[in-house]
Amino acid sequence: QVQLQESGPGLVKPSETLSLTCTVSGGSPSIEFWSWIRQPPGKGLEWIGSIFHTGSTNYNPSLKSRVTISLDTSRNQFSLKLTSVTAADTAVYFCARWTSELSSFDYWGQGTLVTVSS
Amino acid sequence: QSALTQPASVSGSPGQSITISCTGTSSDVGSYNLVSWYQQLPGKAPKLMIYDVSKRPSGVSNRFAGSKSGNTASLTISGLQAEDEAEYYCCSYAGTSTWLFGGGTKLTVL
Numbered sequence: 001q002v003q004l005q006e007s008g009p010g011l012v013k014p015s016e017t018l019s020l021t022c023t024v025s026g027g028s029p030s031i032e033f034w035s036w037i038r039q040p041p042g043k044g045l046e047w048i049g050s051i052f053h054t055g056s057t058n059y060n061p062s063l064k065s066r067v068t069i070s071l072d073t074s075r076n077q078f079s080l081k082l083t084s085v086t087a088a089d090t091a092v093y094f095c096a097r098w099t100s101e102l103s104s105f106d107y108w109g110q111g112t113l114v115t116v117s118s
Numbered sequence: 119q120s121a122l123t124q125p126a127s128v129s130g131s132p133g134q135s136i137t138i139s140c141t142g143t144s145s146d147v148g149s150y151n152l153v154s155w156y157q158q159l160p161g162k163a164p165k166l167m168i169y170d171v172s173k174r175p176s177g178v179s180n181r182f183a184g185s186k187s188g189n190t191a192s193l194t195i196s197g198l199q200a201e202d203e204a205e206y207y208c209c210s211y212a213g214t215s216t217w218l219f220g221g222g223t224k225l226t227v228l
Contacts, residue, residue: 035217037219043221043222044121044207044219044220044221044222045156045164045207045209045219045222046121046219047209047216047217047218047219050215050217058214058215058216059216060119060216061119061216062119094163094164098217102154102166102169102170102173102175103152103154103169103170103211104152104154104166104169104170104209105154105156105164105166105209106166106175108163108164108165109163110162110163111163
């Protein structure tokens with residue numbers, strides 16, 4: 001059973017960089033795509049980006065200039081960095097696995113709330 | 119890229135059937151049979167309910183069914199149960215390894 005767990009600061013100041021890590025257990029980041037998805041309070045889901053086990057990345061065009069997703073297979077982790085944050089980036093951030101077997105996001109972390117505020 | 123369009127809310131009585139629509143464009147829903155649906159209970163992570171437009175993952179009730187026509191995908195839940203009350207999101211491949219979600223639909227079981 002694959003499990004994902006997000007970790008990182010719950011409060012980030014405006015204009016600073018949001019950094020989160022997702023730890024994968026019961027599976028290997030050496031296969032499939034690993035993704036970040038966010039959900040502003042009371043709003044819908046937004047795909048942020050994904051990283052393949054090769055290190056190849058794809059990002060939401062609306063966030064591309066501010067997002068970096070990286071992979072550390074030795075630690076079974078992948079990470080998200082979002083620069084120059086504003087209040088609009090306040091959201092619950094989920095990490096998730098996208099599997100080619102189901103062409104969908106089949107395993108999700110529980111989510112972590114990140115608030116952007118001074 | 120704009121979010122896929124879903125009704126904000128739908129409702130039904132126990133035992134009835136409801137359908138949630140998900141409208142995209144010819145660049146996403148209309149071009150790929152890669153639509154998935156997720157159920158999200160309050161405070162929880164989304165759960166995969168339908169993939170590849172109409173396929174159910176192991177363990178998902180056959181009361182959930184997906185379909186697609188043109189640029190619109192649909193999720194139908196038959197034999198509504200109280201436990202189905204949740205937020206539902208559609209998701210579609212949008213080309214060049216990008217994904218789009220819908221705005222979400224709140225299902226109320228009356």
